[in-house]
Amino acid sequence: MRIIKTADYDELSRVASNIIAAQITVKPDSVLGLATGSTPIGIYDRLIKKCEEGDVDFSDITTVNLDEYCSLAADDEHSYRYFMNEHLFNHININPANTHVPNGMAGDVALECAEYERIIKEAGGIDLQLLGMGHNGHIGFNEPADEFADVTHCVDLTERTIEANKRFFDSADDVPRRALTMGIGTIMTAKKILMVVSGRDKAETVKRVLTGPVTPVVPATILRFHADVTFVCDAAAYSLMK
Ligand code: GLP
Numbered sequence: 001m002r003i004i005k006t007a008d009y010d011e012l013s014r015v016a017s018n019i020i021a022a023q024i025t026v027k028p029d030s031v032l033g034l035a036t037g038s039t040p041i042g043i044y045d046r047l048i049k050k051c052e053e054g055d056v057d058f059s060d061i062t063t064v065n066l067d068e069y070c071s072l073a074a075d076d077e078h079s080y081r082y083f084m085n086e087h088l089f090n091h092i093n094i095n096p097a098n099t100h101v102p103n104g105m106a107g108d109v110a111l112e113c114a115e116y117e118r119i120i121k122e123a124g125g126i127d128l129q130l131l132g133m134g135h136n137g138h139i140g141f142n143e144p145a146d147e148f149a150d151v152t153h154c155v156d157l158t159e160r161t162i163e164a165n166k167r168f169f170d171s172a173d174d175v176p177r178r179a180l181t182m183g184i185g186t187i188m189t190a191k192k193i194l195m196v197v198s199g200r201d202k203a204e205t206v207k208r209v210l211t212g213p214v215t216p217v218v219p220a221t222i223l224r225f226h227a228d229v230t231f232v233c234d235a236a237a238y239s240l241m242k
Contacts, residue, residue: 001230002229002230003210004230004232005233005238006232006234009198010042012232013042016040016194016232017046017047019232020128020130023192028059030061030062030127031062031126032062032063032064032126032127032129033187034065034084035065035130035131035132036065036067039132040132048091051091057093058094059093061094062123063089063098064182065081066131067102067181067182068102068179069104069175069178072105074101079104081101102152102181103180104176109154109180113153113154117151117186120182125189125190125191126190126191127192129187129190131187131194131195131220131223132197133197133202133206135160136158136161136218138161138219139184140182141157141179143155143156143157143158143161144216148183149181149183150183151183152180152182152183152186153183154180155179155180156178184219188222191228192230193223194229195220195229195232197231197234198234198236198237199236200239203238205218205220206238207241208221209224210241
């Protein structure tokens with residue numbers, strides 16, 4: 001694992017956006033795995049700027065997002081599809097047909113999950129997966145569990161995640177209780193992984209992820225078994241590491 005410690009969130013966003021831009025430059029038809037949450041916003045802002053300035057070309061890029069809330073339609077402002085359109089897709093020269101987010105409204109959830117796996121495989125697999133990290137060490141919406149989930153599946157969100165994500169909703173009661181997420185197995189098939197973590201409130205989890213036992217109780221620990229992970233962490237998130 002390559003660890004890049006940055007002074008602050010701003011530098012984290014700059015470093016991570018440069019890594020994604022380099023991936024696109026080297027392989028213009030890359031399949032990018034993308035993430036939501038607060039942490040990637042600064043990265044997406046910079047990628048939009050790079051695209052506007054002609055430094056990055058998304059025209060041959062395919063994207064697959066990690067996850068989506070169940071029961072939220074694409075045009076619901078709380079859905080991850082809406083988030084991605086607002087924070088990235090609407091502002092870059094990507095073909096919307098090549099942007100994929102699980103369908104949280106799917107009637108047949110098992111079929112939707114299987115279809116999502118098929119989309120990833122047919123696109124040639126994920127070249128670079130961007131990941132944020134939940135306070136409990138979740139990646140995508142793979143919550144602490146007894147075992148690592150393999151493929152895209154439906155999960156029940158933990159109270160801690162509902163608490164953490166309620167800031168995007170009017171109240172905790174409005175946060176959907178279920179979500180579709182790529183599995184840990186899906187994430188681990190990505191050729192490269194770029195993990196971004198910011199803030200003092202994640203320092204304890206960063207320490208557990210980097211130094212504790214590899215366990216599904218802290219899902220991000222599995223990344224230590226991946227051959228090509230770049231972990232970009234700001235000083236606050238890294239503050240409990242020696
Ligand atoms: C959500 C998303 C995750 C994300 C996490 C952390 O739960 N499903 O993919 O990594 O939030 O988000 P933030 O960056 O806002 O802390």
